[in-house]
Amino acid sequence: MEAMENLLTRRSCRNYKSEQVPDELLDKVLEAGTFAASGMNRQSTFLVAVRDKETRDLLSKTNGEVIGREGDPFYGAPCVIVVLAAPDPTYLEDGSLVMGNLMNAAFSLGVDSCWIHRAKEVFETKEGKELLKKWGIGENYIGVGNCILGYRDGALSSPRARKSNYIY
Numbered sequence: 460m461e462a463m464e465n466l467l468t469r470r471s472c473r474n475y476k477s478e479q480v481p482d483e484l485l486d487k488v489l490e491a492g493t494f495a496a497s498g499m500n501r502q503s504t505f506l507v508a509v510r511d512k513e514t515r516d517l518l519s520k521t522n523g524e525v526i527g528r529e530g531d532p533f534y535g536a537p538c539v540i541v542v543l544a545a546p547d548p549t550y551l552e553d554g555s556l557v558m559g560n561l562m563n564a565a566f567s568l569g570v571d572s573c574w575i576h577r578a579k580e581v582f583e584t585k586e587g588k589e590l591l592k593k594w595g596i597g598e599n600y601i602g603v604g605n606c607i608l609g610y611r612d613g614a615l616s617s618p619r620a621r622k623s624n625y626i627y
Contacts, residue, residue, distance in 0.1 A: 462567075465563055465566055465567045466563065467618075468566075468618075469562065469563060469566040470615040470616050470618065471562075471572070471573040471574065471616075472534070472536075472571035472572065472573055472609075472611045472615060473534045473573060474534055474535065474611060474612045474613050475534055475535040475536040475537065475571070475607070475609035475610065475611065475612055476535075476609060476610045476611070476612045477535065477537055477609075478537070478609065478610050479510060479537045479538065479609075480537070480538050480570055480608050480609060480610075484565075484568050484569075484570055485508060485510075485538065485608070487564065487568060488540070488561055488564045488565045488568065488570065488608065489506055489508060489540065489561075490564075491560045491561065491563070491564030492504075492506050492540070492542070492557045492558075492560050492561045492564070493506070493557075494560065495553070495556040495557040495559070495560040496553075496556050497549070497553040497556065498547070498548065498549030498552065498553055499549075501545075501547060501549070501553070502553075503544050503545035503547050503549075503550060503553055504542055504543065504544045504545075504550075504553055504554050504557050504603070505542075505543045505544070505596055505600060506540055506541070506542060506543075506557070506561075507540070507541040507543065507594055507596075508538065508539075508540050509538065509539045509540070509541060510537065510538050512537075514590070515533070515537070515538075515539055517586060517590070518533070518539055518541070518581065518590075518605070519531050519532060519533045521581045521584055521586045521587060522575065522577050522578075522581050522605070524584075525577045525580040525581060525584075526577065532575055532577075533575060533605070533607045534573065534607065535609070535612070536573070536607035536608060536609040537608075537609050538607065538608040538609060539575075539605050539606070539607050539608070540561055540605070540606040540607075540608065541578060541602065541604075541605055542554045542557050542558055542561070542578065542602070542603045542604045542605070542606065543578075543582065543591075543596060543600040543601065543602055543603065544600065544601055544603050545599070545600060545601075546599055546600070546601055550601055550603065551603060553603075554601075554603025554604060555603065555604070557603070558574055558603065558604045558606055561606040562574065562606060565606075565608055570608055570609070570610065571608070571609060571610060571611045571615070572606055572607060572608050573606075573607050574604050574605070574606060575604065575605040575606075575607055576604065576605075577602075577605075578602025578603055578604050578605050579601055579602045579603070580602070581602055582600070582601065582602035583602075587602070
């Protein structure tokens with residue numbers, strides 16, 4: 460898919476089949492994340508690909524508890540890429556660029572995605588700290604976002620019209 464077409468047609472997906480993303484496609488999406496720009500090329504982000512149901516469900520449950528909502532905030536997506544960053548001055552910007560690369564790379568490969576917020580709050584919880592420890596990542600890392608991946612169950616939404624005063 461041509462880069463501009465990909466950027467203009469990608470949409471967030473909020474209804475997924477249970478089918479897992481194949482390893483070779485997940486590896487390509489993850490690689491694209493590692494090539495995101497970062498402040499002073501610090502590359503301070505970490506990516507954790509979560510595919511096992513137990514950890515994925517724990518992340519989902521904890522994410523929902525952060526906002527007091529029941530249900531699955533990951534919309535049934537079988538894979539979650541957690542983007543974490545070192546607490547440096549550009550952690551949020553660096554992690555956000557990684558999230559953008561992940562979502563655009565996924566779409567170019569025929570994989571659907573959505574940015575799920577509250578990673579920061581999840582990794583401030585006891586459960587989140589335990590996951591960081593389990594993964595061998597220091598407790599001081601900050602959650603930036605969760606990139607859910609999978610295959611859509613239904614059609615993607617149509618793009619909304621761009622606001623008239625978007626560009627000056």
